[in-house]
Amino acid sequence: MTARALISVPPKTKRGEVVEIKALISHPMESGYRVGPNGTRIPRDIIREFACTYNGEEIFRAELSPAIAANPFLSFCTIATESGTLAFRWSGDNGFAATETAEITVE
Amino acid sequence: MQEAIRAIIGEAELRQGKVALDIPSLVENGNAVPLSVSVDSPMSPADHVKAIHVVNEKNPQPRVISVALGPRAGRARLATRIKLADSQKIVAVAEMSDGSFWSASADVIVTLAACVEDLQ
Amino acid sequence: MILPRRFCGWLTAAATLLASSVAAAADIPAAERRSGYEFMGRETRAMQDDDAANPGMLSVLDGEALWRRAEGPAGKSCASCHGEAHASMRSVAARYPAFDTARGRPVDLEGRINLCRTERQEGPALAYESRELLALTAYVAYQSRGQPIAVAEDPKTRPFLAAGREIFERRQGQLNLSCAQCHDDNWGQRLAGVPIPQAHPTGYPVYRLEWQSLGSLQRRLRNCFVGMRAEPYPNDAPEIVELELYLAWRARGLPIETPAVRP
Numbered sequence: 001m002t003a004r005a006l007i008s009v010p011p012k013t014k015r016g017e018v019v020e021i022k023a024l025i026s027h028p029m030e031s032g033y034r035v036g037p038n039g040t041r042i043p044r045d046i047i048r049e050f051a052c053t054y055n056g057e058e059i060f061r062a063e064l065s066p067a068i069a070a071n072p073f074l075s076f077c078t079i080a081t082e083s084g085t086l087a088f089r090w091s092g093d094n095g096f097a098a099t100e101t102a103e104i105t106v107e
Numbered sequence: 108m109q110e111a112i113r114a115i116i117g118e119a120e121l122r123q124g125k126v127a128l129d130i131p132s133l134v135e136n137g138n139a140v141p142l143s144v145s146v147d148s149p150m151s152p153a154d155h156v157k158a159i160h161v162v163n164e165k166n167p168q169p170r171v172i173s174v175a176l177g178p179r180a181g182r183a184r185l186a187t188r189i190k191l192a193d194s195q196k197i198v199a200v201a202e203m204s205d206g207s208f209w210s211a212s213a214d215v216i217v218t219l220a221a222c223v224e225d226l227q
Numbered sequence: 228m229i230l231p232r233r234f235c236g237w238l239t240a241a242a243t244l245l246a247s248s249v250a251a252a253a254d255i256p257a258a259e260r261r262s263g264y265e266f267m268g269r270e271t272r273a274m275q276d277d278d279a280a281n282p283g284m285l286s287v288l289d290g291e292a293l294w295r296r297a298e299g300p301a302g303k304s305c306a307s308c309h310g311e312a313h314a315s316m317r318s319v320a321a322r323y324p325a326f327d328t329a330r331g332r333p334v335d336l337e338g339r340i341n342l343c344r345t346e347r348q349e350g351p352a353l354a355y356e357s358r359e360l361l362a363l364t365a366y367v368a369y370q371s372r373g374q375p376i377a378v379a380e381d382p383k384t385r386p387f388l389a390a391g392r393e394i395f396e397r398r399q400g401q402l403n404l405s406c407a408q409c410h411d412d413n414w415g416q417r418l419a420g421v422p423i424p425q426a427h428p429t430g431y432p433v434y435r436l437e438w439q440s441l442g443s444l445q446r447r448l449r450n451c452f453v454g455m456r457a458e459p460y461p462n463d464a465p466e467i468v469e470l471e472l473y474l475a476w477r478a479r480g481l482p483i484e485t486p487a488v489r490p
Contacts, residue, residue: 004289008279018181022279026289028439031190033167054179061175067166067190069139070439071282075186079179131270135421135490136436139282141270188274218420219437 013080031066047092055084111169146183156183165195283486290366299350320368368485391473400457427478430487
């Protein structure tokens, strides 16, 4: 099964209002420091980058480390400038890549 | 952790203030500790937070997360969940558009659940 | 000579059948019954309360997709028979484990889902703790969120409730501890710095921070048994369902919280 993402954008916003965006995605975020039952280290497998664009312009970017909890959750703010599309991209170890979009309606 | 902070701020001075770091002081499980950072800034094109960096003291690696912000953020705020290997200090550093660095820190105690799982 | 466990269970069940109800003196009174939610810190509670931040919701979304996925030779999905889950599955999880007439014994929600898969959809059963079984169970249980737990207490279920109670109250393992000693007699006090909850299965499958993933009640019970240094039951053991049934009865009236978050 592919990674499941859950995005939260306020349903209706007013022009110029600062809104909170929440992004949650399923991913083990294996730190690379855990030891498995056979005594060997479980290899690192994390999301390393996350970026959000708003009608094509980047509004937020994050570099994640192994210290970010499994099923990483990120919340950040942006000014509701105009209606359009928020695009989310996650990438990381082992060629992991996921994208998600959400509409933002600005009155 | 100090080296990681030095790598972020270079020769600049690390000032206390403007940054609010919200993290529970006593954590039930170090696997998912909610953390939020907010920075007092107008977030205007002339005066805004460029980046927020979070570092830790006792995990195998000092870096926790680095985020890039700009005037479009409206408010300099970040929330996430982190892993803490042990009771330790967390430091959040805000990098401002004028090249200054501001920080706040918090001490966290990490407890663990009583009945541990048998890894099969 | 040590009597086989099953025999012990039936002896006690027979004795309890003579009593008019399952309730006993050490039980937590209804007014004091509290979910594990109330024993957690503020931040963990906030994680559960925010559907946009609750990692268990990812499994609920997976479950919603699985609900519609065709399975088996006839290509039937859950939706083919049950339609929209929010209508057909409302309150279902609140009365599970439930008595299955064909089998003459209770089944839990995971068992019920697998019975549907094998007997109705004629497809393969889903493995315990598999992402898919957890997602479907979470999705179905989520439809009961807010509903009070209400498993049947009637002549059919009473023997199994009594068997479950017997397991809960029996001292076992290297530490010679019973579940009741912590969760009936010492809830609210601290063990290794952590408050002891009353052990109500209000939010299963639960996102346990310790696991960094969703997990079933059976997995949580296995942790308990191992923690007590007692032999855990295998997944398909009838005793584990009896214990789940008793725990649900013991939690009667508390609302379902699935997907709950717990440390």
